[in-house]
Amino acid sequence: MTRVCLIEDDAIMGEALVERLTLEGFAVDWRRTGRAGLAALRETGVELAVIDVNLPDLSGIALFERLIASRVDLLPTLFITGYGTIEDAVRLLKLGAADYLTKPLDPGALIDKLRALAATSAPRRDVRQEVSEHERLGISPAMCRIEAELDRLARHPQTPVLISGESGVGKEVVARALHRRQCPQAPFVAVNCAALPETLIEAELFGHERGAFTGAERRRPGVFEQAGAGVLFLDEIGDMPLALQSRLLRVVQSRQLTRIGGVEPVEVGARLVCATHRDLAALVRAGHFREDLYYRVRVLEIAIPPLRERPEDILWLAERFLAEHGARFPDERRRLEAADRQWLLNQPWPGNVRELQHTLERACILGQGERLRLRSTDTALAETSLRQQTEAGERATILAALVEQDYRMTQTAARLGISRKTLWQKMKRYGLSRTEDAG
Known part of the structure; x- marks a missing residue:
């Protein structure tokens, strides 16, 4: 049974959460103040923590900072708050929190997150001690989960990995993070399959022997050989010509290749990491990507969410x-x-x-x-123009109401649904008076 420390000062919410968590199979230690919660978290046996940010004696953030100062290993911790802001979330996640939820709280979402954390019940490592701030992928829960996945993937260096996500999300950054974890001293070779001419991509990937074709004056190793025992990153794999996909499949399956114009097989030691912003399953259905290659390169898949x-x-x-x-x-x-x-x-x-x-x-x-x-000049001009149009429309509306009500302030304000004070301020702002009545 997973033991959860709940730090919540609200009696009604605390009782409800204790009841729900107990029904879901958790053992709950409920504390109502920050100091009492801090003492409980310092004890052995607690596996997860749920902390309200707003506590009567000290904030949940201050509590967490004290916890960090007093121990090396951080418990997986969820924060709950009724005053959540992105700035608070950034600060908590930078400190090492697992996630945060805002009130009104969804108990189902809380249970799901706790179960996911309990599945990896070992104390959460202090990421900042192992990975420099420059090397981190992000502080959002999604990117922290990807970092944890990379740690596991690095232990299986021969299994291909597929990284998917929209353009610009940082697929190569994730590939390099895997490389740092797996084989930092070995080469990292990146190739954009969409940028290479179709006539050159085969020689670029697999290399060629001297005299294999016109202009091949010497033997040249392909990127598989250049990567050695490191990582070969094939970006935009969905744009690889269909004719080459069968040859890539053979290399992935046999971990051997034959250079163009060669006869002797060459061992492939590099890990293959592919990336795409396209829907490979849709390409398979359309006949533009081999189904067998699709299943071979996505044995392990990392999906990067958009920013x-x-x-x-x-x-x-x-x-x-x-x-x-x-x-x-x-x-x-x-x-x-x-x-x-x-x-x-x-x-x-x-x-x-x-x-x-x-x-x-x-x-x-x-x-x-x-x-x-x-903001760019064009954006600033567009926003200025929009603001001017909005103000002109408002001025015309107020003027029409004033004329309709014969400039009687109380009736005009009621007609517009604003106070007399607001009406007066807007009239002053727009320079409105009886002289504006042209009719």
Whole structure:
């Protein structure tokens, strides 16, 4: 039975959670203050923690910081709050929290998350001690789960991996993270299958012997051989010509290849990591991708969610990109202001992490002092135009109501559904008076 420490000061919610967790098979130790909870978490036997951020004596964040200072291994910890913000989530996840939930709380979601954490019931390692901040993939729960998956995948170096996700999510970044965990001293070779001419891709992948074709003046090893015992990253595998897919399948299955113009087999020691932003299953159904190759390269699959689905990473990545830019260009050290943060969180980021990075690079270059210039001139002009149109429409509406009500303030305000004070302020702002009545 998994033992959960619940730290919640609300009596009604606490009793409800204890009852539900007990029915679901958890052993619950309920504490109502931060200090009592801290004492319980320091005891042995507790496997999971659920902490309310707002406690009567100290915040859940402060409690967690004290816990970190007092022990090396962190328990998998979920936070619950009625005042959740992205900034709070970023701070908690940076500290090492497993996840957070906002009130009104969905008990089913809480149970699901606790069961998922209980499945890996070993104490959560302090990621910051093992992976530098620069090497981390993100602080969102989704990216932390991917990092944990990479640790397991690194122990099986001969099994192919497929990384899927929209363009710009960082598929090569994840592939390099796997390489660092598996074989940091061995080569990492990356090839974009969509960027190579179809006439050259076979020689690029498998190499060729001298005289194999016109212009082949010497033997050249392909990328499989160049990768040695490291990692070969084939990006945009969905764009590989169908004719080459059968040969790639043979290499993956036999772990041997034959150079173009050669007869002797060459052993392949590299791990194959493929990536695509396309739906390979749909390509298989359409006859554009071999079904047998599809199942062979996706023995292990990592799906990277788009940036819009992990907002916790947006500000974390932004701070990281700003720090990197400032390190390269000390006279262009910028910082995020509150308005910048909100603007970043409001963007859909169709280009994902790549778009975010380019946006911040431009904002740093065009900024002044410590201030960024996040919005482009076109965007600023469009927003100004929209604001002007909105204000012109509002002014016309108020003027029409004033004329209709013969400039009687109380009746006009009632007609517009605003207070007399607000009406007066808007009239002053738009310069409205009886002289505006042209009729």
